[in-house]
Amino acid sequence: MADTETSQIEQICIDKGMRMTGQRRVVARVLSESEDHPDVEEIYRRAAMLDPQISIATVYRTLRLFDTANVIDRLEFGDGRARYEVTDDNAHHYHLLDVKSGEVLEFENKEVDRRLKEIAAELGYRLIGDRLDLYGTALEPGEKE
């Protein structure tokens, strides 16, 4: 079972030379197995299923650690709570929020990537990060596209 496997994030942390405690392994596993964008409470809830003794303070500390090490990305969609996802070094992506359902879609666009880098350069900056979130409502079938 997956219970004894090394999760994707755990391996990254090991490679980065982090001290891997049981709690960090649990949080790493939770994040590796999440396909959504959970907030801290939700990550804590999922982690507590694997280790009922884990403290939310440790979850906060671990998320900050992983975020600082660029292992995960902290997202903010304007609802006050931070959400997290695993950093994907190969494919930088953006988000589209369905404002009615709260669902979050991810999308990539190389053309946008390139254009943003150019824009930063035109303004005299080296682009080191970006955040692009679209907010939309689902088009009904037949509705104008």
Place this chain on the structure above:
Amino acid sequence: MADTETSQIEQICIDKGMRMTGQRRVVARVLSESEDHPDVEEIYRRAAMLDPQISIATVYRTLRLFDTANVIDRLEFGDGRARYEVTDDNAHHYHLLDVKSGEVLEFENKEVDRRLKEIAAELGYRLIGDRLDLYGTALEPGEKE
């Protein structure tokens, strides 16, 4: 002097049928005259110069009111506190943060506007809002652009 004039935002609020109290006028004036992106504490500080009796609770309530009415935009640059700017219906713009100085530059780009709308449509959504923030470091003279 400007003290008795109707500020840009105040007029918008009047047009929207809002009840205009002295405090709302003060916050409206502060925002109208701000060319930066102040956070709540800073807005409160500036408002208190015009009305020393104003409460920060009222500043929070007024900002939420203005934001909900789309008179101002709430910005989040990842530092935990919300910042605000006057909504510009004519020219939608994006932000570039100088991560070293904390300075915020604004830029427009019709091509990006159009592309984002197309992307949303391709995903099956009507775009109703977006947020695009670039993070960069200033290029030194002669540095690769």
Place this chain on the structure above:
DNA sequence: TTAATTGCAAAGTTTTTGCGACCAC
């Protein structure tokens, strides 16, 4: 062995809210 990490509870930040007094319309 020992410096780093944990759980707990206390405290720090930012924002919201209940309530009686007050004010705009």
Place this chain on the structure above:
DNA sequence: GTGGTCGCAAAAACTTTGCAATTAA
């Protein structure tokens, strides 16, 4: 006049931190 708004202080929501006990390397 009266429903909306204000100031105040309390509380809510989210996040960080001090400390003694525990643990990874």
